[in-house]
Amino acid sequence: IERTLSIIKPDATRRNLTGKINAKFEDAGLRIVAQKRIHLSPAQAGQFYAVHKERPFYGELVEFMASEPVVVQVLEGENAIAKNREVMGATNPANADAGTIRKEFALSVGENSVHGSDAAETAKEEIAFFFSGLELVG
Ligand code: GTP
Ligand code: MG
Secondary structure (H helix, E strand, O other): OEEEEEEEOHHHHHOOOHHHHHHHHHHOOOEEEEEEEEOOOHHHHHHHOHHHOOOOOHHHHHHHHOOOOEEEEEEEEOOHHHHHHHHHOOOOHHHOOOOOHHHHHOOOOOOOOEEEOOOHHHHHHHHHHHOOHHHOOO
């Protein structure tokens, strides 16, 4: 069984879409084993996305992620990392498959409603970034 870090981004929390997005995860067989609503500071958002520091959209991305609260969560299931990315759909909603979260809810390539870890190592790091051992039950 695998775990991945998911973030419901400000464009989605603002539009009250947390429940609809969580239903997509649960329908796909992903279990929400930890979840909280937080408001990232620009410094925290910058640290989380440090891997994108050199990309042209970094400043915009950090500003967006710190603009309003987000919901951070740990999803668990068989192949949770890949399964979550399938349910999320392509980064740009214009390229996302029908039925995916980004196809149904994303506003643009930047305001694309969700984040999901992209590999086992990053999932581990990203979960530890937001959650302590005490917050993670089996
Ligand atoms: P994440 O799950 O969020 O990591 O999405 P991803 O892996 O599909 O995309 P990637 O890691 O390439 O980019 C991270 C995030 O940066 C995306 O989810 C977008 O929110 C944002 N982003 C990517 N490309 C662009 C862009 O061209 N313009 C803007 N404004 N934001 C972008
Ligand atoms: Mg990514």
